[in-house]
Amino acid sequence: MLKCQLTGTFARSPLHIRATRDYDRGRLTEADLEKVRKDDVRRLINYQEDFQYITDGGFLWQDLLRPFTFLKGVESGALTRFFRTNTFYRKPVIKDKIKANPKFIESFYYLDLISERRKVILPGPVSLFNLSEDRYKRDTLFIIAQVLARVSEFLEKQGIACIQFSEPYLHFAKVIEVDHWKEAYGILTENLAADTLLHIPWCDFSHLLEILEFPVKSVGIDFIATSLDNLEFKTQKKIGIGCIDAQNSLLETKEKVRGFVNRVVKKLALKEFFICPNIDLEFLPYSVSLKKLELLRGVSEKI
C-alpha cells in the first residue's frame, strides 16, 4: 500500500457540476444526477486503488456540517463563510437537545461502492459545536461528541476501517480549551477500534501540540500552514503529513515534496506516517485536483 490518504472532499468533475446545475433547474432527474455522481465516485475510488484507505470523495456532502442540520433539535441556518475560502456553509442552529438515529448518516456515503479499506470523514466535535449557533447551551459540546460517537460506532459496524474527524475550527479558536476538547474526544473514541484520525486543516500545528495527547490513533498536520522549523515533538501516533498544497494551483515537483517528507520524518523521528493534501482538494478546480492526486501518488510511490 502507498503511504497516502485523501483527507477531504474531492472536486466535482465538469460533467458533475453541469449535472447539479441541470438538476437544480429541473432539467435533470434525481436518478440522472445520481448516475453522474456515481461515475465521479467510481473514478475517484479507482484512483485510490493502492492508497492506505479509500474514500468516496464526499460528493453527497454540501458542506462539512450539512448532514447534521437534518437532525432533530438542529436547523439549517445562515450561509456563512468557511474560513480561508470563498466557500460557504450552512450554519447549524442547535435549538434543542440533539436526537439522532445514527443510521441517518448512511445516506451521505457511497459505502457500497468501496469494497475494502473504507474511510469516512466526519466533522470533529469541536468544529461541529463551534461552527454552529447554539441556542440550547447545556453542555452541547459533549452532547455533540456523544452523537458523533454513536454515528462513528454505527459506521464502524458497517466495516469502516478509518474514521477521520476534521477540525478546521481549531486554528481559528479564540479560546483554546484543550481540556474540554480532549474530554469530548474521550467520549467520541471510547468504544472505537477503527483507525481514528484527527485532521486539522489550515492550522499552524506548533500552537496545538497538546492535540497529540488526544485519544485518537492518527493526527493530520497541515504542513503548508505549519513551519517544520517551529515543530518539535515526539509521538508514537501515526502522523498525516499534509504537504500537497490544495490552496494553490501551482504544482509542486515530486522531488521537492519527497525531500520535504523525508525531512519531516527524520526531524520528528516518525515511526508511522502517511502523506496527504493539507486541506480538501475540492478547493481546486477538478483538472488541478487530479494533478495533485497524481502528485500524491507519485510522491508516495518512492517513500
Next chain:
Amino acid sequence: MLFPTQEIGSIARPNWLRKKLRGVKLEESDLDELEHWVKFSSFERQEELKSILVKKELNEEDKNTLKDFSSLLVIRCYEKLGLDIIYDGEQHRTEMYQEPISYFGGFKFYGEVRSFDNKYYRKAACIGEPKLNRLYHLDEFNYVRNLTTKPLKVPITGAYTFTNWSFNEYYLKKWINRESSRGMAIYKANYELALKLARNIIRPNLLALVKAGATLIQIDEPAATTEPEEIEIFVDSFNESTREIRDCKFNLHVCFSDYSLLYPEILKLRNCCQYTFEFAQSNSYDFLELMKKHSDDREIGLGVIDVHTDKIESPEFVRDRILRATKLIEPERIYVNPDCGLRTRSWRVAFKKLENMVKGALLARKAVS
C-alpha cells in the same frame, strides 16, 4: 438629513433579461413580472423595451440595450422607493470576480470550484504580472450617470479580494525559493500580487471613474478578514488603490466576516470615509463598540436587511435596528443599507425589503428628532 438610505450593489437580473440573453423563450409570467415593475416605477421606455423583447434572435447590440433597459428600470424602482443613494443594481455585470478578471492580463481560468451547495465560480490563477487590458466599469458609469439626479455610489471589487480569491502561482513561484518558510513565501507573494493589482488594475479604474464624475465609490472587499494575518495586505492595497485620489468619497464594504479582526489595522486606511458592513444577519453591533474603543470616527453603513432570507423586515424592525446603533455611534454617522447585494432574492422580495428599509429610516429619523 439623518440616516441616508443606500443600496449595496447587486440586484438579481430579471427573468426577461436572463432568458433573452441566453436565447430562451419568455413565458407569460416573465412579461407579467416586467409589466408589474414598469407600472410600479412609471418606466418611460416600455415600448422600446418591448420592441426588443419580441425579437426572436438578438444581436450583441440588442443584448446590450436590454441590459441598459434593465439598469434604467432598477434605477426608476429605486427612485420610486425613495432610496437616497443608488446605482443600477449592477445589471450590466454578471458577478464581481470572474467578469472583471476577464479584462486582466496575467490571469488564467482553470475551472470551477464550489461556492456553496451546487453554486460554483470560475477561479483564476495569476500566472504573470497583472495588466489591465480594458477599463471595465467606465462605460457602465457613463451610462448610469445620465439616468438620474440621485447621488450614485459605484461598487468595485477591491485588490485584496481578487488576490484572495485567485490562485497566486506567479508570485509564489518567485518567493518560494527565496524564503525558507512557506508561510512567509505565501505572505510575500500575496503582498506583491495585491499591490500590483491595486496599482495596475484598481487604481486606473478608480481614476477613470473619478475623472468621469464619480464622487462616491464603494470598494468591495468581502475577503478582507479571510486570512487574519493578511489584513495588513488588504489595508496597504486599499491605500495604494485610492492613494491621493481627491474629490471622491471611498467606502469599504465587507460582509459575513468577523469584523473584530480588522482592528487595529483598519485605522491605517487613509482614504476611507465609511464602513458598509452586514449587521442584520450576524447582529454584529459589537463592531460599533470597537469603533468607539479605537476612537474610529468614520461613518457606518449599517446593514439592517438580511439578504439571505425572504422574510421581510418590518419598518419598525428596521427603525429599532437603527436606534440600537444610535446608542453606540452618533446618528450623523449612520447610513442605512442592506447587509449586502440583494441579488439572491427575487425583485418582489428585494424591493419590498428596500421599501421597508426606507420607511424604517424615516421612522428612526422621527424617533431621533
